[in-house]
Amino acid sequence: MTTPTPMDPAARPVRLLVVDDDPLVRAGLALMLGGADDIDIVGEGADGTEVAALVDRLRPDVVLMDIRMPGMDGLTATESLRARPDAPEVVVLTTFHADEQVLRAIRAGAAGFVLKDTPPAQIVDSVRRVAAGDPVLSPAVTRQLMARAAGTGPRDDRADRAGRARQRIAALAEREREVAVAVARGRSNAEIAATLYLSVATVKTQVSRILAKFGFNNRVQIALLVHDAGLLDDDGAEPAT
Numbered sequence: 001m002t003t004p005t006p007m008d009p010a011a012r013p014v015r016l017l018v019v020d021d022d023p024l025v026r027a028g029l030a031l032m033l034g035g036a037d038d039i040d041i042v043g044e045g046a047d048g049t050e051v052a053a054l055v056d057r058l059r060p061d062v063v064l065m066d067i068r069m070p071g072m073d074g075l076t077a078t079e080s081l082r083a084r085p086d087a088p089e090v091v092v093l094t095t096f097h098a099d100e101q102v103l104r105a106i107r108a109g110a111a112g113f114v115l116k117d118t119p120p121a122q123i124v125d126s127v128r129r130v131a132a133g134d135p136v137l138s139p140a141v142t143r144q145l146m147a148r149a150a151g152t153g154p155r156d157d158r159a160d161r162a163g164r165a166r167q168r169i170a171a172l173a174e175r176e177r178e179v180a181v182a183v184a185r186g187r188s189n190a191e192i193a194a195t196l197y198l199s200v201a202t203v204k205t206q207v208s209r210i211l212a213k214f215g216f217n218n219r220v221q222i223a224l225l226v227h228d229a230g231l232l233d234d235d236g237a238e239p240a241t
Helices: 023-034 048-058 074-082 100-107 120-131 139-150 155-169 174-184 189-196 200-214 219-228
Strands: 014-019 039-045 062-066 089-094 112-115
Touching: 014 023, 014 048, 014 120, 023 039, 023 062, 023 120, 039 048, 039 120, 048 062, 048 074, 062 074, 062 120, 074 089, 074 100, 089 120, 100 112, 100 219, 112 120, 155 219, 174 189, 174 200, 174 219, 189 200, 200 219
Parallel strands: 014 039, 014 062, 062 089, 089 112
Antiparallel strands: none
């Protein structure tokens, strides 16, 4: 086994941009995140209007983005940023567990969210996970967001969304569908591999194929599609057909 060199991407610290309109919050985040050897805070922003220029100049791997800011809110900034090629991952900051705005951010391509009162060690871990390609939504929080999504909008709109989701799911091969459902249950690649008797590398390949087929940015979007299609019931099992 070779030792990673400083040029190896695996050894490079995660480049993080912090965007929040409250200077005290930014200072607190910089303090807790700056102490991690594998995270490098490359810059700070105070409003969503600054994000595009900061990303162009600083090339962060992850943007930690507040939702509520006075000029351009974090949701609009996230939607704009994630529409760009080679966009950094985005984790939104919020004070709510099941805010419909968080759902909008995830549908726009954010990798997840953390609460502002989350313990420092968990915020650091969240940044690491997002940089590694994993969402930072726990299964419990994912279920809350899905429940909010299911309960919003007119009934006809929800029915239309379910129909469209089922049509999209139908385009998946059987194994891809099984992996998609497992992702929606909040299982890690290792857990999916053990459940479906696959290698972790094969699971990663399957997830990548699903993302590519749907034009998704992250696993949470897969989970929301599976939920919209009605493939999960309340206890996390697939409904009988």
